[in-house]
Amino acid sequence: MGEKTFRFLVEGGKATAGPPIGPALGPLGLNVLAVAEEINRQTQSYMGMRVPVEIVVDTDTKQFTVKVGTPSTAALVASTAGISKGSGTAGKDFVADIKFADIVSIADKKMPDMRSKTLKAAVKEILGTCVSMGVKVDGLPAKEVVKEVDRGRYDSYFGERN
Secondary structure (H helix, E strand, O other), X not given: OOEEEEEEEEEEOOOOOOOOHHHHHHHHOOOHHHHHHHHHHHXXXXXXXXXXXXXXXXXXXXXXXXXXXXXXXXXXXXXXXXXXXXXXXXXXXXXXXXXXXXXXXXXHHHHHHOOOOOHHHHHHHHHHXXXXXXXXXXXXXXXXXXXXXXXXXXXXXXXXXX
């Protein structure tokens, strides 16, 4: 019969054999509990965040592989900042303040999923998310930090990856 691919959005470390995974994979005769355990093992570091997961099943042998994507940029920023959601009035009210090094770390994680060619461009995209969430960076509004990145203030963070 061949391979079938399934895509789910699951909470990191908390996948179960129930919906949506169980009803989709159960009819294939797959051990759904084993699939859920593998997803949980691979998504443990994203606890509490919604993570895209792709499961490729060989319908003949009942073998499967699990590929884990990265959570949304907003979810990574919120997790880093220790908040549940962004500001309702971004630009006026700020809900958190994170370090520039955290922004670089998030950009590193998201680079494979982004269209940015350089780490510096990816960092500016992450800062754009901070603007819309009302998150300050190093005590400054994220818009100001973007200007500082353009001026070269943070070039030491990029090194050769600029």
